[in-house]
Amino acid sequence: MSDVLVVAEHRRGEIRDVSYEAITAGRELADARDGDLHLAVVSGDVEQFADDLNRKGVDAIHTVANGEEFDHNVYQASVERLLGETDAGAVVIPNSVNGLDYAPAVAEASDLPLVTDAVGFEYDDGMTVTREMYGSKVETTVDVTGDRFVLTVRGGEWAPAEGVGDAAVGAVDVDHPESGARVTGFEEVAGGDVDIADADVLVSVGRGIDEEENLEVVEELADALGATLSASRPIVDNGWLPKNRQVGQSGKVVTPDVYIAVGISGAVQHVAGMKGSDTIVAINTDPNAPIFDIADYGIVGDLFDVVPELVDEFA
Amino acid sequence: MKVLVTVKEVAEPDDDFAIEGTDIAEADLEYDLNEWDDYAVEAAVQLAEAGIADEVVAVTIGPERSEETIRMALAKGADRAVRVWDDAFEAGFADVAAKVTTFEAVVEAEEPDLILGGVQAADTGFGATGVALAERIGFEHAAVVNDLDIDADAGVAQVHRELEGGVEELTDVDLPAVLTVQTGLNEPRYASLRGIRQAQRKEIDATDLADLGLTADDVASALEITSMYEPESESDAEILEGDAGESAARLAEVLRDKGVSA
Numbered sequence: 001m002s003d004v005l006v007v008a009e010h011r012r013g014e015i016r017d018v019s020y021e022a023i024t025a026g027r028e029l030a031d032a033r034d035g036d037l038h039l040a041v042v043s044g045d046v047e048q049f050a051d052d053l054n055r056k057g058v059d060a061i062h063t064v065a066n067g068e069e070f071d072h073n074v075y076q077a078s079v080e081r082l083l084g085e086t087d088a089g090a091v092v093i094p095n096s097v098n099g100l101d102y103a104p105a106v107a108e109a110s111d112l113p114l115v116t117d118a119v120g121f122e123y124d125d126g127m128t129v130t131r132e133m134y135g136s137k138v139e140t141t142v143d144v145t146g147d148r149f150v151l152t153v154r155g156g157e158w159a160p161a162e163g164v165g166d167a168a169v170g171a172v173d174v175d176h177p178e179s180g181a182r183v184t185g186f187e188e189v190a191g192g193d194v195d196i197a198d199a200d201v202l203v204s205v206g207r208g209i210d211e212e213e214n215l216e217v218v219e220e221l222a223d224a225l226g227a228t229l230s231a232s233r234p235i236v237d238n239g240w241l242p243k244n245r246q247v248g249q250s251g252k253v254v255t256p257d258v259y260i261a262v263g264i265s266g267a268v269q270h271v272a273g274m275k276g277s278d279t280i281v282a283i284n285t286d287p288n289a290p291i292f293d294i295a296d297y298g299i300v301g302d303l304f305d306v307v308p309e310l311v312d313e314f315a
Numbered sequence: 316m317k318v319l320v321t322v323k324e325v326a327e328p329d330d331d332f333a334i335e336g337t338d339i340a341e342a343d344l345e346y347d348l349n350e351w352d353d354y355a356v357e358a359a360v361q362l363a364e365a366g367i368a369d370e371v372v373a374v375t376i377g378p379e380r381s382e383e384t385i386r387m388a389l390a391k392g393a394d395r396a397v398r399v400w401d402d403a404f405e406a407g408f409a410d411v412a413a414k415v416t417t418f419e420a421v422v423e424a425e426e427p428d429l430i431l432g433g434v435q436a437a438d439t440g441f442g443a444t445g446v447a448l449a450e451r452i453g454f455e456h457a458a459v460v461n462d463l464d465i466d467a468d469a470g471v472a473q474v475h476r477e478l479e480g481g482v483e484e485l486t487d488v489d490l491p492a493v494l495t496v497q498t499g500l501n502e503p504r505y506a507s508l509r510g511i512r513q514a515q516r517k518e519i520d521a522t523d524l525a526d527l528g529l530t531a532d533d534v535a536s537a538l539e540i541t542s543m544y545e546p547e548s549e550s551d552a553e554i555l556e557g558d559a560g561e562s563a564a565r566l567a568e569v570l571r572d573k574g575v576s577a
Contacts, residue, residue: 107443
């Protein structure tokens with residue numbers, strides 16, 4: 001049981017980047033286990049997907065043509081079938097919204113230990129997974145009992161697999177239970193009048209602002225700098241700014257020349273949406289806030305002291 | 316319809332904290348209701364207020380201290396609560412299967428039609444218990460729900476699942492189901508003083524594994540945390556020192572160099 005099975009992810013006809021990253025993680029694990037790397041691609045145009053996913057290091061690709069878009073029952077049935085048909089004992093799944101919608105069910109149904117959101121691992125005599133806890137403030141190593149497990153891997157932690165592979169491609173037909181969860185459509189989050197993805201300079205506000213009334217402080221800064229106002233998730237959850245202003249994994253990905261993070265701690269989901277900015281400035285009271293890890297310039301201080309002074313500088 | 320809400324007391328470290336062994340020092344932790352669960356409680360209470368749910372029961376796996384947290388769920392409108400704890404949980408890190416085994420026993424006793432819970436816990440961030448529980452008990456499920464409408468007559472939950480990149484998936488989920496809830500689903504209420512007073516009189520059924528017909532072996536974990544450490548900062552940020560005025564002046568200089576001006 002030394003082989004590894006990676007499950008690819010796609011949406012609306014396109015393979016998602018996390019799939020190529022999961023291949024790299026899966027290959028790393030398969031090498032450590034001295035095994036083959038199997039890849040499953042489920043639903044949609046699986047032949048085209050198999051072509052795209054045939055990267056260096058993949059030994060076998062199994063296509064399951066049932067269905068068009070993501071259906072967790074089809075994914076679960078596919079993985080269970082392939083666990084039975086191959087020698088794979090370790091399953092690697094992207095730690096995405098859809099990954100988290102079926103990976104726990106696969107682990108439960110197959111009685112396998114589950115470790116989610118891995119940022120690294122070491123496999124020697126057994127599996128040791130590195131993951132974060134307490135909102136990225138600490139890292140932990142977690143030992144897994146036994147040699148069979150399900151692992152979900154965080155996006156952006158492994159380099160995408162490259163190179164053209166020569167994996168054998170084979171089709172699998174999967175029986176799956178009629179779905180009690182039926183996808184009826186997709187909806188884009190309303191664009192509104194402002195597209196933060198177009199802005200050259202973003203002043204972005206987070207939880208540190210405390211109260212809705214305090215938004216005025218950062219609005220003044222945005223005005224003074226000729227910048228556009230954006231926000232991290234809690235501000236949008238609170239209804240203080242509309243959804244089209246949200247930067248992050250579930251919001252917009254932005255790449256401005258200058259990104260000023262005000263009172264934003266820098267959760268991984270937020271960072272995913274702004275790390276491509278040319279220059280990142282962080283203003284935060286907590287010197288250990290993860291935002292400082294990716295910032296180019298930082299001020300450790302109270303935004304309510306610093307921001308008005310900065311506004312004065314540009315007045 | 317009976318709604319079961321899984322809630323968790325989560326620990327949050329202070330800005331400055333020490334690590335002792337494989338966890339953060341107790342003195343540096345503060346406890347609160349998991350933010351994601353707060354949205355699940357609100358969703359359940361709104362279903363009760365809309366006449367869709369007859370009873371809302373909060374369930375937690377947690378030590379006696381966590382009654383403070385679960386009282387928040389009661390103060391916000393849950394009718395009663397079940398708290399499961401056992402020495403077996405003190406011993407180590409409960410994995411997903413251990414939690415699912417515990418919740419399964421509670422589900423057998425309570426027979427809910429709908430189970431709501433946060434999509435993840437702020438401390439461990441596993442994001443897996445709800446979906447694994449659904450699999451175990453034969454319920455349907457949906458993860459990362461950020462919009463919810465229950466059609467009780469049709470026995471269907473119409474949900475939006477928040478995908479990455481500003482896209483939502485619209486899905487009809489047959490009941491009974493487990494839905495894991497994303498923040499932003501609603502606006503969780505503050506507990507009113509009256510609610511807090513009433514919560515003192517509501518029942519918290521403290522129970523252990525034996526009461527649920529389980530043993531420590533049933534909740535043995537396949538995972539063990541073997542080390543905890545502060546990640547090495549890869550930061551090469553230039554920290555602009557000085558008081559607010561000085562650091563702001565330095566930042567202004569940087570920004571002007573980058574071509575920023577009104």
